Amino acid sequence: MPPSPQPIAERRAAYAAELAQGTARFHEPRRADCPWCGAGSLRTRLRTPDLRQRKPGTFAVDECGDCAHAFQNPRLSPEGLAFYRRDPREDAPDGLAERLPAHPGLPGRRRSAARALLPFAEPESWLDIGTGHGHFPAAAKQVHPYTSFDGLDPTRRVERARAAGRVEEAHVGRLTDPRIAERLRARYDVVSMFHQLEHTPEPREELRAALAVLRPGGHLLIEVADPDCAFAALLGKWWPAYGQPRLLHLVPLPNLLGELEALGCVVVATDRRGPHIPHDLSGALALALARALPGPDAPWRPAAPTRLQRAARSALSRASAPLLASAAALDRLLAPLLRRTRFSNAYRVIARKED
Numbered sequence: 423m424p425p426s427p428q429p430i431a432e433r434r435a436a437y438a439a440e441l442a443q444g445t446a447r448f449h450e451p452r453r454a455d456c457p458w459c460g461a462g463s464l465r466t467r468l469r470t471p472d473l474r475q476r477k478p479g480t481f482a483v484d485e486c487g488d489c490a491h492a493f494q495n496p497r498l499s500p501e502g503l504a505f506y507r508r509d510p511r512e513d514a515p516d517g518l519a520e521r522l523p524a525h526p527g528l529p530g531r532r533r534s535a536a537r538a539l540l541p542f543a544e545p546e547s548w549l550d551i552g553t554g555h556g557h558f559p560a561a562a563k564q565v566h567p568y569t570s571f572d573g574l575d576p577t578r579r580v581e582r583a584r585a586a587g588r589v590e591e592a593h594v595g596r597l598t599d600p601r602i603a604e605r606l607r608a609r610y611d612v613v614s615m616f617h618q619l620e621h622t623p624e625p626r627e628e629l630r631a632a633l634a635v636l637r638p639g640g641h642l643l644i645e646v647a648d649p650d651c652a653f654a655a656l657l658g659k660w661w662p663a664y665g666q667p668r669l670l671h672l673v674p675l676p677n678l679l680g681e682l683e684a685l686g687c688v689v690v691a692t693d694r695r696g697p698h699i700p701h702d703l704s705g706a707l708a709l710a711l712a713r714a715l716p717g718p719d720a721p722w723r724p725a726a727p728t729r730l731q732r733a734a735r736s737a738l739s740r741a742s743a744p745l746l747a748s749a750a751a752l753d754r755l756l757a758p759l760l761r762r763t764r765f766s767n768a769y770r771v772i773a774r775k776e777d
Contacts, residue, residue, distance in 0.1 A: 433509075433721035440505065441722065445479045448502025453495050456486035458677055463487030464495070470659035470666050473709045477506055477722050481667040485649075492649045492672035497623070506667045509721070529561050534696050535616070535645065535770065536562035542690055542772060543641050545569050545611035551597055551632065552576075552618040556583025572610075574602070597631040598624070606635040614643040617768075619678075620669045626681060633685060638777040642687065644770065645697045649674055651767040653702040662705030663767055675769050687773040697768035698761035704749035711742050 455462045467485040472478075484495040498506065535558070539545070546569060550559050553573030563571060573580045573589035576596055584592035595602045613632045622628045632642055647663035649672035654661050663672075679689055715738050716731040717723060727735070760766060 430719065430721050430726075434723070434726075437722040438724070441478060445502075448479070448498055448505055449496040450499050451496060453484075453493075453497070456489060456491055457493055457671075458491035458673070459486060459489040461486055461488035467492055468659050468664065470664065472506065472667055473659065473713055475506070475509070475722075476713075476717060476720065479506075479667065483664065483666065483672070489677055490649070490674045491677055492674075494667065494670045497670060498667055503668070529557075531696070531699075532558050532561035533565055535614075535643065536565040538691065538693065538696065538770065538772060539612060539641060539643060540565070542774070543611060545641075547610045548572070548612040548614065549574060549606065549610045549635060550589070551613060551615045552621075553583060553589065554579050556580065556586065556588030558614065558616060559583070560588040569612075574606075596622075597635070598622075598627050603631050603634050608635065608637050610635055611637060611640045612643060613640070616645045617647065619644065619646050619673055620663075620665070620671055623670055625671050625673060629681060629685060633687070633775055636775045638775060640775050641690075642682070642771075642773045642775065644678070644773075645768055646673055646678070648672075648694065648767055648769045650764065651702075652764040653767055657702065657706045660706035660709050662701060662709065675771075678771060682771065682773045686776050688776060689771060689773045691770070691772040693770040694766045694768075695761040697770045698757060698766040699768055700753040700757035700760070701750070702753060702765075702767055703756075704746060704753050707749045708746055711739075711746070715739060 454464070456464065464484045464486060467483045469480055469482050471480055482495055483492055485492045545566065548559070548562070548566070548569050549572050550556070550562075551574050553559060553575050554577075556571075556573050556579075559571035559573060563569070571589050572591040572593065573583050574593040574595070574597060575583075576594070578594060580589065580592040580594060583589045593602060593606070597603060597606075613636055615628070615632060619625045619628060629642075636642060647665075647669075651661075651663070654663070659666075663669075675692065675694075679692070682689055716727060716735045718735065719726050719732070
């Protein structure tokens with residue numbers, strides 16, 4: 423049984439002690455060159471606060487003028503990432519965060535991603551990186567019933583996935599950890615990475631580590647947010663895929679294809695239609711509403727909200743539910759058209775590791 427949650431007063435005191443030292447220490451030095459190609463022609467793509475949790479700080483995403491790679495600059499340090507990734511649902515204990523639109527049709531999209539591999543492989547073993555609770559392996563098992571699925575995740579959620587029977591082996595940690603990489607070397611026919619490269623400090627290292635655990639002839643299945651999506655320019659900081667401050671990189675499709683080929687892979691398929699997630703408008707609206715409403719009673723707030731502020735937030739968040747539902751319905755209605763255009767917000771790559 424998980425431990426009882428710490429009282430919010432105690433957590434508030436702990437956050438106050440951390441924040442008394444300022445937030446500058448959470449950032450690494452600002453880069454003057456692109457982490458992907460090394461060019462020095464950078465421009466600031468956007469600046470934004472933490473729109474979801476409303477923790478203190480301002481964050482910038484820069485873009486390379488040569489290769490179009492977008493990245494957080496200055497990047498959060500490991501200590502900063504731990505701080506901003508902590509308490510992911512504590513931003514709205516009254517339920518507003520829970521009403522942020524879920525990805526509609528997600529089980530179907532998981533099965534669709536698994537079916538995308540059918541023309542290329544009949545895998546015996548499959549490792550899902552960043553598997554969380556193991557929902558993708560559970561869905562993919564319906565498409566590949568004779569495949570053994572393992573999961574890797576930096577949190578203990580993967581152990582609960584194993585207890586629930588969604589994965590056969592659970593590995594806690596990161597693939598770039600040499601101990602894990604050596605233990606899993608050349609064990610798998612397929613390695614999948616769904617929206618993982620955006621969150622890793624070094625995407626190239628993550629790709630090399632993924633290839634190391636693949637057998638020769640094995641396949642790498644990757645899905646990532648597409649920085650070329652037209653919604654990124656239209657919605658600005660409200661575009662959900664920016665995910666600041668927890669997202670570190672946005673890799674354009676040509677960059678990823680070039681890197682995979684440089685690593686000795688053969689790209690066998692790319693797709694911008696299937697991976698599209700219909701949540702851009704509803705996600706942007708939810709972020710804007712959460713920003714406009716009175717702040718929640720989060721432990722990083724200096725003081726708890728007043729009774730009037732609590733009542734106003736509760737009433738306004740309930741009143742916003744029909745608006746959010748309408749925006750989510752519009753996302754789903756437009757999805758068949760948008761996924762065929764530059765408004766598609768994600769892409770998929772399948773690459774084969776050569777001998």
